[in-house]
Amino acid sequence: MAVRIQRQDFDLAAEVRALSQGRHDIGAVVTFSGLCRDEAGTLSALELEHYPGMAEAQITRICEEAVGRFGLQAVSAIHRYGEILPGENIVLVVTASPHRQAAFDGASFIMDFLKTSAPFWKKEHGADGSAGGWVSAKDEDDSARDRWSKD
Amino acid sequence: MAVRIQRQDFDLAAEVRALSQGRHDIGAVVTFSGLCRDEAGTLSALELEHYPGMAEAQITRICEEAVGRFGLQAVSAIHRYGEILPGENIVLVVTASPHRQAAFDGASFIMDFLKTSAPFWKKEHGADGSAGGWVSAKDEDDSARDRWSKD
Amino acid sequence: MARVDLVYFAWVRERIGKAEETLELPESVVTAGELLAYLKTLGEEYETALEHENVIRVAINQEHVDHHEPIAGAREIALFPPMTGG
Amino acid sequence: MARVDLVYFAWVRERIGKAEETLELPESVVTAGELLAYLKTLGEEYETALEHENVIRVAINQEHVDHHEPIAGAREIALFPPMTGG
Numbered sequence: 001m002a003v004r005i006q007r008q009d010f011d012l013a014a015e016v017r018a019l020s021q022g023r024h025d026i027g028a029v030v031t032f033s034g035l036c037r038d039e040a041g042t043l044s045a046l047e048l049e050h051y052p053g054m055a056e057a058q059i060t061r062i063c064e065e066a067v068g069r070f071g072l073q074a075v076s077a078i079h080r081y082g083e084i085l086p087g088e089n090i091v092l093v094v095t096a097s098p099h100r101q102a103a104f105d106g107a108s109f110i111m112d113f114l115k116t117s118a119p120f121w122k123k124e125h126g127a128d129g130s131a132g133g134w135v136s137a138k139d140e141d142d143s144a145r146d147r148w149s150k151d
Numbered sequence: 152m153a154v155r156i157q158r159q160d161f162d163l164a165a166e167v168r169a170l171s172q173g174r175h176d177i178g179a180v181v182t183f184s185g186l187c188r189d190e191a192g193t194l195s196a197l198e199l200e201h202y203p204g205m206a207e208a209q210i211t212r213i214c215e216e217a218v219g220r221f222g223l224q225a226v227s228a229i230h231r232y233g234e235i236l237p238g239e240n241i242v243l244v245v246t247a248s249p250h251r252q253a254a255f256d257g258a259s260f261i262m263d264f265l266k267t268s269a270p271f272w273k274k275e276h277g278a279d280g281s282a283g284g285w286v287s288a289k290d291e292d293d294s295a296r297d298r299w300s301k302d
Numbered sequence: 303m304a305r306v307d308l309v310y311f312a313w314v315r316e317r318i319g320k321a322e323e324t325l326e327l328p329e330s331v332v333t334a335g336e337l338l339a340y341l342k343t344l345g346e347e348y349e350t351a352l353e354h355e356n357v358i359r360v361a362i363n364q365e366h367v368d369h370h371e372p373i374a375g376a377r378e379i380a381l382f383p384p385m386t387g388g
Numbered sequence: 389m390a391r392v393d394l395v396y397f398a399w400v401r402e403r404i405g406k407a408e409e410t411l412e413l414p415e416s417v418v419t420a421g422e423l424l425a426y427l428k429t430l431g432e433e434y435e436t437a438l439e440h441e442n443v444i445r446v447a448i449n450q451e452h453v454d455h456h457e458p459i460a461g462a463r464e465i466a467l468f469p470p471m472t473g474g
Contacts, residue, residue: 012182013164020186024237027188030181030258031163034474035171037178037249049398050473051466054450079473086175091474098188100262100388101295107181108255111474117452119466120473121398134399137470144252185388200312201387202380205364230387242388251474262388268366270380271387272312285313288384 001067002076003060005050010078010092019074019096026073028103032093032111038086044127046135048081048090051119055079062113070106072097077110079120112144152218153227154211156201161229161243170225170247177224179254183244183262189237195278197286199232199241202270206230213264221257223248228261230271263295304329306373310351311382314358317351327373334360335369337379357384390415392459396437397468400444403437413459420446421455423465443470 002018012031020026036046063075074096084090091114095106116137124132153169163182171177187197214226225247235241242265246257267288275283309322331340338355341348352358360367361380373379395408417426424441427434438444446453447466459465 011164012167013162016163016184020238022238024192025188025190026186026238029184029186032251032255033167033180034251035177035180037176039176039249041175048473051395051397051447051450051468054447054466057450058452087171087173087177098190100183100185100259104183104255104259108251111251115474116471118473119397119447119468119471121469122472123398134469135472137472199387202309202311202361202364202382205361205380206387208364209366266388267385269387270311270361270382270385272383273386274312285383286386288386 001060001063001074002078003056003063004078005052005055005059006078006080007082009080009089012092015076015078015092015094019076019094023073025098026096027098028100029094029096030100030103030107032091032107033089034091034111036084036086036088036090042127043086043124044129045086045125046084046090047123047125047132048084049121049123050079050081054119055081058118059114062110062118065113066095066106066109070095070097070102070109072102072106075106075110077114079114079118081120109148112141112148115141116145152211152214152225153229154207154214155229156203156206156210157229157231158233160231160240163243166227166229166243166245170227170245174224176249177247178249179251180245180247181251181254181258183242183258184240185242185262187235187237187239187241193278194237194275195280196237196276197235197241198274198276198283199235200272200274201230201232205270206232209269210265213261213269216264217246217257217260221246221248221253221260223253223257226257226261228265230265230269232271260299263292263299266292267296304331304374304376306376307378309378309380311380313383314351314381317347319347332372332374333369334362334367334371334373334379337373338369338381341381352381358382359384390417390460392462393464395464395466397466399469400437400467404433418458418460419455420448420453420457420459420465423459424455424467427467438467444468445470 076094078092097103122135227245229243248254273286362376448462
């Protein structure tokens with residue numbers, strides 16, 4: 001399991017290779033890349049603040065939970081911080097398992113918890129030079145997380 | 152939308168780049184890689200037979216259905232044929248959308264239908280030189296496909 | 303009599319012993335299911351290949367069809383086992 | 389009196405006007421919720437930052453806790469808005 005919090009971009013292919021190379025027991029690898037989106041052209045950049053230490057610890061806890069729950073063979077999670085431009089990567093999750101459903105579910109589970117319980121905060125800076133505001137948490141993200149609750 | 156049936160391996164990073172580069176409207180990219188698995192060490196290779204023409208047509212139909220159903224912004228699907236060794240890639244699906252759930256669902260939907268309705272057949276060749284047999288279709292793959300049926 | 307190209311894949315191809323052939327079909331053969339029944343009269347290899355008719359998949363002009371579909375207008379009919387791609 | 393490091397993030401940090409500080413807490417402050425109430429007595433900037441107490445998230449020694457959790461033994465307590473990562 002590899003968890004990294006970093007300023008620089010990541011290399012998708014290198015991360016997948018690191019996790020699957022030389023193994024013959026993996027049947028499915030799912031990657032999720034989250035990108036900085038700006039359909040309206042009103043954003044100059046996102047500024048990502050994080051809580052060093054807790055960010056790593058919390059993402060590690062989420063990934064460990066996913067490994068146990070879905071029987072994943074390997075997981076990598078990378079979250080960037082600092083200034084991120086439209087079209088750039090923000091987050092990467094990679095999961096590996098013998099069968100496809102576990103790899104899909106594992107990556108989806110990790111993303112849902114990462115959105116709502118990893119200590120990161122996004123601030124928008126406007127293309128017009130405006131100071132921008134903090135992005136609000138979305139109710140739909142809470143709902144997405146809550147669907148994983150066991151009875 | 153890009154659909155390719157090819158003998159050679161694919162380059163995951165290049166496929167993701169081709170689909171997302173220069174765009175600022177994509178928020179989520181999901182990739183699924185299916186690999187040739189051989190936990191027991193009894194397999195020397197898989198031989199993948201396909202129906203040329205229909206394979207492309209069928210995967211294109213599946214991808215078009217996914218684009219419409221989940222509102223995907225872009226899709227790529229690559230399926231290899233010929234001899235594939237343990238640990239090698241068999242299939243790649245890449246989906247892009249503004250939000251994560253559509254990208255996850257789109258890739259999962261395409262894989263479920265690809266398993267059960269794209270004209271490919273796998274034959275196993277044993278590590279002991281045995282001729283090997285044709286891989287049987289799995290009931291669980293039919294079930295995975297059927298969960299997408301609308302009422 | 304209708305002339306049609308038949309293509310076979312995987313163990314259907316192996317058991318019939320060829321990958322493709324062109325046949326003249328009697329007019330009594332109307333549906334895909336009737337085509338399977340007719341082919342089984344052509345020899346032991348067809349009988350073995352198509353023994354379990356219900357698992358044999360049929361595509362007309364590269365599109366899946368049910369066994370009750372008429373084959374009129376078919377240029378190419380493919381017979382194959384359940385698919386195992388992905 | 390218990391000595392504790394407090395750290396603030398995002399708009400909680402901006403409104404309080406600092407990223408961290410060390411405070412001596414009176415012994416009457418037992419839970420995370422009581423800490424929030426105490427901080428609001430320290431000045432207008434705290435009052436503004438913590439106005440809607442129910443949205444403020446609390447982590448003790450880098451683990452999330454509910455507002456009713458006791459803070460005894462905390463070395464570091466973090467206050468921040470709902471997270472928006474991913």
